[in-house]
Amino acid sequence: MNQQHSLPAAVLWDLDGTLIDSEPFWFASERALAARFGATWSDADAHAQIGAELTVTARSLRDAGVDLPVPDIIELLVAEVAEKVRTSAPWNADARALLERVVAAGIPCALVTMSYSRLAQAFLATAPDAFAVVVTGDRVAHGKPHPEPYLTAAAELGVPIAQCVAVEDSPTGVASALAAGARTVGVERIVPLDPRPGLARVRSLEGLGPEDLLTVHDHGRPARS
Known part of the structure; x- marks a missing residue:
């Protein structure tokens, strides 16, 4: 965990539906x-x-x-x-604001998407220097819901997966992140997400900061200490 102990060591971001409304x-x-x-x-x-x-x-x-x-x-x-x-990259404003806060806090980020490199590069042109690692569907042998994409991202960042937070919006992506061992924040934008251990479901990322990612509880309720 990083030096403040209240922040994730890294944040691993899904792309389609999570960061952009694609x-x-x-x-x-x-x-x-x-x-x-x-x-x-x-x-x-x-x-x-x-x-x-x-x-x-x-x-x-x-x-x-x-x-x-x-x-x-x-x-x-x-x-x-x-x-x-x-x-016309259709950013989700809540996700962009949280991403900017995470980057400003010095927390490394990875993009973990089942889209291929060509699409990821088109997106990255709108988000320069935000992501230290990019894992795409054409880079892995097993895509989501297999844990490989998230395990690959954590390994390339040099951070234990258990100290990472994944941000997802689909059941398939949530399954991948949880199987890898990451705490997961699931944004219910289009499809509902079933409750699962290690998953915090939220309606929106609006108002969340990096300090909330380890403590946010189901549907935005703060975790009890």
């Missing part, structure tokens, strides 16, 4: 691709992909009727979403 970009790209092939892609189908590996999403689109190889589906989706993020 899920609508993914939904629109998935629907457009499905429509090209006369496939049906419902809102439920789109929501089921939140936090998933891109290979999972691509296979689901193939099963729905998109007659393309999985790598081609991924390339099309990533290229389209990356361009949208590059031209």
